[in-house]
Amino acid sequence: MLSFYLIGAFVYCILLGFLRAKWLSAASKERYFEKAKLSATLLIPVRNESQNLDSLLSHLEKIEGEFEEVIFIDDQSEDDSFEKLQELIAKRKPFKLIRSAGSGKKAALQSGVHAAKTDLILTSDADCRWKSSWPQQMKVPFSDSSVQLVAGPVLTEKSDGFLAGFQLLDWASILLLTGFSFAQKKPLMCSGANLAFRKSAFQKVGGYAGNEHWLSGDDEFLLKKIHQFFGKASTHYQFRPEALVRTQSEPTWKALFNQRIRWAGKWRAHPSFSHFGASLAVIVMQLFWIASFLLLLEGDWGWIVFFLSWLLKCLGEYYSLERILEHYGEKSKKIHLFGTSLFHPLYSLRIGFGAIFGNYSWKGRSIRGNVNFELNGTDRRGI
Known part of the structure; x- marks a missing residue:
């Protein structure tokens, strides 16, 4: 067992080094696109965001000129979000506020796509912040007519404390896997907080039809549909720092687990072996590290191997x-990286089991199981 763990730790480091090298290579060879003047619409779903609206409108000031329209879609808010937003945008020409025709983020986005006047659509969230360069960076790849969807990077905003540091590193691991999968022309995931697509492509693949009963996954399901229908050249990942979107970190561990379980809850909806294989590999890897504590029962050599294995893990994750x-x-912060390396296996398994068995709440909705609608359209949520 001692040699098994040493070999396993080395393989883990080599794997991280491989992913890092491929990611950096793809980022350094970012494809050049001809600049083109493209009209676009920005969609921002809103649910119970009253306290964030003033800040949201303030940050939108530096990018609103890049869009023909900025459409806010109210997803059945239970606070005064709709009324407050209606008042804030009353005299701001590019802004438009509509109510979602259904329930949930997919229904909100579907309503926004339907209302959009332009073919090019960008999506983000109400708790996000953007650089002034962001719209142009996400629009430029569409100068190539074969590109139908562009995904961009997302990181949490800078903040103190281990919880915020943990989330920053967790997002970095998401970026690592996302960028690598796009570089391999087999995209696994993307984030609706930083996404762009053609309305015509959205309509061609039927939007969210077939998976609208899943609470999350508006981004991933659309990515997979477009990639499968239009081919490998249809999806592009924008590595550039100018395309980065910042999102707020979750304020509590409970909120973080609820968010991640919601994301992971759609695992069974993906039919592709690559997605299933990646999910299975993550679970096996976390079990490997948790089981390593049995090495402490193997005497002095067990302690040495345990220490070396976790040292390799921390160093591999640090350099990647x-x-x-x-x-x-x-x-x-190095202390955050060390703590994250130690805690992440338990964190990942908690999310995995929560995605399979758990109930959770999100934005005032209590979710029983992982699906928000039955296949017949009946709402299973306690609202």
Whole structure:
């Protein structure tokens, strides 16, 4: 068992080094696109965001000129979000507020796509912040007519404390896997907080039809549909730091688990072997590290191997994730990286079991199971 763990730890480090090298290579060879004047619409779903609206409108000031329209879609808010937003945008020409025709984020986005006047659509969230360069960076790849969808990077905003540092590193690991999968022309995931697509492509693949009963996954399901229908050249990942979107970190561990379980809850909806294989590999890897504590029962050599294995894990994650963060002008604290390396296996398994068995709440909705609608359209949520 001792040699098994040493070999396993080395393989893990080599794997991280391979992913890092491929990611950095793809980022350094970012494809050049001809600049083109493209009209676009920005869609922002809103649910119970009253406290964030003033800040949202303030940050939108530096990018609103890049869009023909900015459409806010109210997803059945239970606070005064709709009324407050209606008042805030009353005299701001590019802004438009509509109510979602259904329930849930997919229904909100579907309503927004239907209302959009332009073929090019960008999506983000109400708790996000953007650089002035963001709209142009996401629009430019569409100068190639074969590109139907563009995904961009997302990181949490800078903040103190281990919880915020943990989330920053967790997002870095998501960026590592996302960028690598796009570089291999087999995209696994993307984020609706930083996404762009053609309305015509959205309509061609039927939008969210077939998976609208899943609470999350508006981004991933659309990505997979477009990639499968239009081919490998239809999806592109924008590595550039100028395309980075910042999102707020979750304020509590409970909120973070609820968010991640919601994301992971759609695992069974993906029919592709690559997605299933990646999910299975993550679970096996976390079990490997948790089981390593049995080495402490193997005497002095067990303690030595345990220490060396976890040292390799920490070093491999440091040199991989830190390089991703550096690409976006970010840096983590070493104590946060060490704590994240230790805690992440338990965190991942908690999310995995929560996605399979757990109930959770999100934005005032209590979810029983992982699906928000039955196949016949009946709402299973306690609202």
